[in-house]
Amino acid sequence: MASSKAATNGRSPGITGTARERARAQITQEIKDEARRQLAAHGAQRLSLRAVARELGMVSSALYRYFASRDELLTALIIDAYDALGAAAEAAAAARPPAAVRERWRACCHAARDWAIAHPHEYALIYGSPVPGYQAPAETIVPAGRVALVIGGLLADIWRGADGAAGPAGVAGVTGGVAAQERLPGQLAEQSAAVGAMIAPGVPAPVVARTMIAWTQLFGMISFELFGQLVGSVDPSDDFFGYAVERMADLVGLPG
């Protein structure tokens, strides 16, 4: 950003910068790390610039060299959280054979849950109640979509190659085939088609609609577990989660 003027002037571009630039990147990282630590300890509302600075041995006003405001720091944490969660889901899905679609779905779901359990306050930051007075800027949109993209991707893999007919492997032809014929109510038909075009091209709208159910179910369950709503019913909820993941796979019509 501000470094563009200095760095482009003949110095080694790219990986390393000037000492100043490297120091800046490192301290920016340290600020975010400490902020995350406080997030984990006390939650988003108790996150304060002063406390972060104090813990880093700096004076509070020094942070303003790195983040223009508390909200900007929050935004950075939100983007990092979406990215970390997205990366976990992507890695889990990518670690399975492309054809094992149901297994990829399972892996994606469990990766999301595991990440959320390991980082409950970061999860709450992105999937909990919105912080009043804070408006998420546009930069968060892309990272926020990564998990949905993973799910859309594995869905698209089923339908890839089959134009008018049902998906390959004959399995999607059973449940998914029925779903593909389904008539969606009202605006949902258009909306599903639009979402499908963005994240799962080639997939019939009804299947996309069912996938969105599975998607809200996934995060609904994780939120319920993390926010304490399952205490007293299905707690621990590992088996319930696994069961729900299978039922959602059925609902969408994933082979396996």
Place this chain on the structure above:
Amino acid sequence: MASSKAATNGRSPGITGTARERARAQITQEIKDEARRQLAAHGAQRLSLRAVARELGMVSSALYRYFASRDELLTALIIDAYDALGAAAEAAAAARPPAAVRERWRACCHAARDWAIAHPHEYALIYGSPVPGYQAPAETIVPAGRVALVIGGLLADIWRGADGAAGPAGVAGVTGGVAAQERLPGQLAEQSAAVGAMIAPGVPAPVVARTMIAWTQLFGMISFELFGQLVGSVDPSDDFFGYAVERMADLVGLPG
């Protein structure tokens, strides 16, 4: 609506009490109303005793005659919110014929969503990320279970009278009948049986497990909608919500 409860709230034995007792009940109610107003305007974290007192033309210390602390006021709001949501769901379900189970499920879901949309901050208070440092006391448990009880109740109505066989009307015998035979993984079998015993006696554990999926789906969807996660995909989400409610009814095996 809540005014009727104010009378029973105090320790007055009959409908009326002394002037003092009636004044106390009324002012307690006014404090909660103003607190709710601030909740709606600025969210839970910005809710402050001082601001409530200021708005009521009282001095902040006067509130301590009614609530021992900020947390106690929060608890009262939480209980009221659970009760209001629960009452809405109960009324909606009760307004349909007992035999129209699927219709009662629909009504319950839509009532919950409508209430949440009408009271987003109160909804966030009970289903959003927990307030750090605040521990919900035991008094919240019963009101928190009212919606689940409604759902459990309509489920139990299907299986009522049929001991070993599938439910009546021959409809649950199709989907629900299959589900009833299902083998649940790990702890989920016990957990579902225990939950069933509490809120839906007579209902097979696998059906209870599927109902819990529907239950988390219901609130997961509402949260996603309210917390802005559906913006850009299914927004407005009325039709998506309605569609998901039907798919969940199918999953559980509700007749209709």
Place this chain on the structure above:
DNA sequence: TGTACATCAGTGAACGCGCGTTCACTGATGTAC
């Protein structure tokens, strides 16, 4: 090559704010006899 200047990180003090909670008090309402 060295020197003069520009950029930038970090300091320390200050501003103005709102918060939860405590405490001794006043005056009105309720109660016992």
Place this chain on the structure above:
DNA sequence: TGTACATCAGTGAACGCGCGTTCACTGATGTAC
């Protein structure tokens, strides 16, 4: 019935706290010539 006492709502001042943000500054790092 009236009177003496107890209970209780509400007051106003104060305590101690932490916050986000601004601003003029110092000294180190980087750059142009």
